[in-house]
Amino acid sequence: MAIPERFSNLPDYAFPRLRALLSGIEPGLKDGETPTVLTIGEPRHAMPDFVAEVMAANIAGFAKYPPNDGTPGLLSAIGDWLGSRYGLNVAPERIMALNGTREGLFNAALALCPERKNGQRPAILIPNPFYQVYAVAAAAVQAEPVFVPATPDTGNLPDYAALPPELLDRTAIAYLCSPANPQGAVADRDYLEQLIALADRHDFLVFADECYSEIWRDAPPPGALAVATDMGLADRVVIFNSLSKRSNLPGLRSGFVAGAAADIAQIRRLRAYAGAPLSLPAQAVSEAAWRDEAHVAASRALYQQKYAIADRVLGNVPGYRPIQGGFFLWMPVADGEQAARTLWAQAGIQVLPGAYLSRAVDGHNPGQGFIRVALVADAEQTEPALQRLRAVLYDGKTDGEG
Numbered sequence: 001m002a003i004p005e006r007f008s009n010l011p012d013y014a015f016p017r018l019r020a021l022l023s024g025i026e027p028g029l030k031d032g033e034t035p036t037v038l039t040i041g042e043p044r045h046a047m048p049d050f051v052a053e054v055m056a057a058n059i060a061g062f063a064k065y066p067p068n069d070g071t072p073g074l075l076s077a078i079g080d081w082l083g084s085r086y087g088l089n090v091a092p093e094r095i096m097a098l099n100g101t102r103e104g105l106f107n108a109a110l111a112l113c114p115e116r117k118n119g120q121r122p123a124i125l126i127p128n129p130f131y132q133v134y135a136v137a138a139a140a141v142q143a144e145p146v147f148v149p150a151t152p153d154t155g156n157l158p159d160y161a162a163l164p165p166e167l168l169d170r171t172a173i174a175y176l177c178s179p180a181n182p183q184g185a186v187a188d189r190d191y192l193e194q195l196i197a198l199a200d201r202h203d204f205l206v207f208a209d210e211c212y213s214e215i216w217r218d219a220p221p222p223g224a225l226a227v228a229t230d231m232g233l234a235d236r237v238v239i240f241n242s243l244s245k246r247s248n249l250p251g252l253r254s255g256f257v258a259g260a261a262a263d264i265a266q267i268r269r270l271r272a273y274a275g276a277p278l279s280l281p282a283q284a285v286s287e288a289a290w291r292d293e294a295h296v297a298a299s300r301a302l303y304q305q306k307y308a309i310a311d312r313v314l315g316n317v318p319g320y321r322p323i324q325g326g327f328f329l330w331m332p333v334a335d336g337e338q339a340a341r342t343l344w345a346q347a348g349i350q351v352l353p354g355a356y357l358s359r360a361v362d363g364h365n366p367g368q369g370f371i372r373v374a375l376v377a378d379a380e381q382t383e384p385a386l387q388r389l390r391a392v393l394y395d396g397k398t399d400g401e402g
Contacts, residue, residue: 009139014132014356014357015039017353017356018352021353022340022344022350027345028347035348036385037350038349038351038376039350039351039372040352041181041328042374042376043299044377046248047247047249050292051289055282058281058285059281061280065277066277068268069268069277070092070095070278071280074286075092076092077287077291078090078097078258079092080290082225085220086223088225088226088229091261093261093265094259094261095258096257096258096271097254097255097278098254099255099278101211101240102131103275104240104257105133105134105137105207106133106140108137108207108263109141109143109207110141111263111267111269112173118169118170120170121143124141125158125160125163126146126147126148127157127176128147128149128358129367129370130147130150130177131181131357132357135359146167146171147358150183152319152321156183156184156330157180157191160195160198165202168201168204169202173205173206174205174207176208177209178208178221178224179212179221180325181209181326183321183330184322184327184330185321186325189222193231195224196233197231197233199237200233200236205238206224206236206237208237210223210224212325213241214296214300215299215326216300216324217325225258235259235260239258242254242255243255243289243290245326246289247296248295254285254289309386313386314329314331328374329372330372330373331371332370333369333370334369335369336353336354336368336369337355339351339371339393340371342392342393343389343392343393347391349389351371352372353368353370354367354369354370354371357372
C-alpha cells in the first residue's frame with residue numbers, strides 16, 4: 001500500500017532520537033547523586049491547590065459529551081484573562097478551547113492555509129530552531145516550509161522582513177514563538193509591530209505561539225494580538241496559549257486559540273468534524289485556572305529564582321545568554337549530540353541536542369552548536385546539576401566542547 005510522501009522527510013521526533021543517542025551509555029554518577037533529566041519542557045512545580053476539588057465537583061461531566069468550542073464559563077474566563085493581561089476585549093466567538101496549543105497550532109493551519117496564494121504554492125514561515133509541530137502543519141497542507149534562522153545574530157528571533165518580497169507575497173502563515181522555545185528570547189513591541197505590518201503588507205497571518213507568556217524575568221512580554229489590535233490589524237494575528245506552562249498542568253491538555261471572528265469560525269468548523277473537545281471536568285478546572293493568578297505568580301517566582309542560579313553558575317561562559325522568558329537555557333557547545341552524550345556519561349545529566357529542534361538549510365543546522373537545558377526541576381536540584389554541567393562542558397575549555 002502506498003503511503004503519503006508529504007511526511008516522508010520528517011526526522012524522527014526529538015525524544016526518540018535522544019533515547020537512541022544515549023542508548024548503551026551508563027550515567028556517570030558519584031555516590032549520592034541521581035540522574036537529572038533536563039530535556040522535556042514538562043513543568044514540575046506544584047499544580048494549583050484547587051484542581052482536585054474542582055475536578056471532583058464536576059466528575060459527573062465525564063458522562064456527557066462536552067461542547068466542542070468550550071463552555072460559556074471557560075470562554076468567559078479566557079476572555080476575562082485576555083482583558084486583565086493585555087487590556088483586550090475579546091468576545092467568546094473569537095475564542096476556542098483546545099487540547100493544548102500543539103493541536104491548535106496544527107489544526108489552525110489546516111483551517112486557514114489556502115491551497116494557492118497569489119496563484120502559487122503557499123509558503124509557511126518557520127523560525128529555525130522551532131517547536132516541531134510548525135513543520136508538520138506545513139507538510140499537512142502541502143505548503144512550502146521556509147526555515148528562517150533565529151540565531152544569536154538575529155537576537156534569536158526570525159528576521160522575516162529580510163526575506164525576498166516575492167516569497168512574502170506567497171506566504172500564508174508565519175509562526176512566531178515568544179518567549180521563544182528553545183532560546184528564551186522575547187519579541188518586544190517594536191518587533192511585533194514590524195512583523196504585523198509586514199503581514200498586512202503581504203497579506204498573511206501571524207500564528208503567535210505564546211504558551212510561555214507567563215514565565216518571564218523582569219516584565220510580562222507583550223502579546224501579539226494586543227499589539228495588532230492597537231495597530232487596527234487584529235485580523236492579522238491568531239494567538240495560542242495554554243495552561244501547561246502557566247499553571248503547571250501539562251497533563252490537562254487545555255489551551256485556547258483566539259483571533260478574528262472569521263478565522264475562529266473556520267477553526268471551529270474544522271474541529272467540529274475532527275477535533276477532540278475537552279471533557280467537562282477539564283473545562284471546569286481550566287475555567288478556575290484562568291481566573292486565578294496567585295498560583296501563576298508563585299510559580300513564576302520559582303523560575304526567576306532559577307534564572308538567578310543559572311546566571312550565577314553559567315553567566316561567564318562565553319556565549320551564555322540569560323533567559324528572558326520561558327524556562328529553557330540555550331547553551332553553546334561545539335556539537336550538541338556529543339555534548340549530550342558526554343554529559344550523560346560523565347555527570348548523569350540529560351539535555352537535548354539543539355539540532356533535534358532545527359532543520360538543516362543549505363547544509364547548515366543552526367541548532368547543531370547548542371544544547372537545550374530545561375530548568376524544570378526545583379532550585380535544590382537545579383543548582384548542583386548546572387554546576388556539574390559546567391564542570392563537564394566548560395571548565396578548563398575555551399570552546400564549550402563536550
